[in-house]
Amino acid sequence: MAATADLESLPGVGPATADKLVESGFDSYQGIAVASPGELSNTADIGESTAADIINAARDAADIGGFETGANVLERREQIGKLSWQIDEVDELLGGGVETQSITEVYGEFGAGKSQVTHQLSVNVQLPSEYGGLEGSAIFIDSEDTFRPERIAQMVRGLPDEAIAGAMEAREIEGGPNSEEAMEQLIDSILDNIHVAKAFNSNHQILLAQKAQEIASEHEDTDWPVRLVCIDSLTAHFRAEYVGRGELAQRQQKLNKHLHDIDKVGNLYNAATVVTNQVSSNPDSYFGDPTQPIGGNILGHKSTFRMYLRKSKGTKRIVRLVDAPNLADGEAVMRVEEEGLKPE
Secondary structure, rough: HHHHHHHHHOOOOOHHHHHHHHOOOOOOOOHHHHHOOHHHHHHOOOOOOHHHHHHHHHHHHHHOOOOOOHHHHHHHOOOOEEEEOOOOOHHOOOOOOOOOOOOEEEEEEEOOOHHHHHHHHHHHOOOOEEEEEEEEEEEEOOOOOOHHHHHHHHHHOOOOOHHHHHHHOOOOOOOOOOHHHHHHHHHHHHHHEEEEEEOOOHHHHHHHHHHHHHHHHHHOOOOOOOEEEEOOOOOHHEEEEEEEEHHHHHHHHHHHHHHHHHHHHHHHHEEEEEOOOOOOOOOOOOOOOEEEEEHHHHHHHHHHHHEEEEOOOOOOOEEEEEEEOOOEEEEEEEEEEEEEEOOO
């Protein structure tokens, strides 16, 4: 109710309009300030000129939208968190870990370990900062029926003892890593902090991304704010539903809107966003690896970091940083074990 009351102070926003905005996830000045007039117009059933006035007033109230100095940008970037993979070689590749307020794309063929990464990060994000975590909860949008709570339990048990002890201490769980009762409590607590939703088609997936903003808002001032959003996989439904070149433009348009919705959650709530992506084979490639990520230039440009996973011998996987704004390309090796992702 407090959010509704705040919105009514904006010009052109009465009680009914405020209710519609809040129901659609626009429950803060920041959320409205970064919306488009068309988006707000459709949501609240108001004219675009009125929507533009509301957005401008929200920008003034939220104090965003103007230019700032490079020094201010540097200061703001100091708030960005780094989520550890718990693998030194991969963390070094990423300059310390997965960044908040950015989209990290992980792509690779079937069985390369993409879903393993999203599961592991959903565990790691809940660790104290001194153990590479962000002390927050995770949102997991599951489009391929990949989420397995049993896998989360295995990965919790596979954490280093000191990280387990730190996670238990943060939750005031007594007993330590060697206590089975304490371990079960920790696993239950970590599972409670992963908000999972299964996406049945691309439209449902888009809706869930918008719902993710509501969940992040609800948990913003709690002990476990949302610090990670995973979508596994981002492109599966879009690829299946929009087949052929005639459907390509519409697919890319919807995918672009979807990516902006996801990015908005990460930027507003200082969360890391990790999306997995499928690959296709390029028959015209005569040299090197013929696999190409799905999603085209829209996904390529919107992803801040692009990582390519490929199979190696046995449980080994090669992790390649393909694109990053401030990091050199490089490779690392990890293993996918029953206990989770491990160094070579």
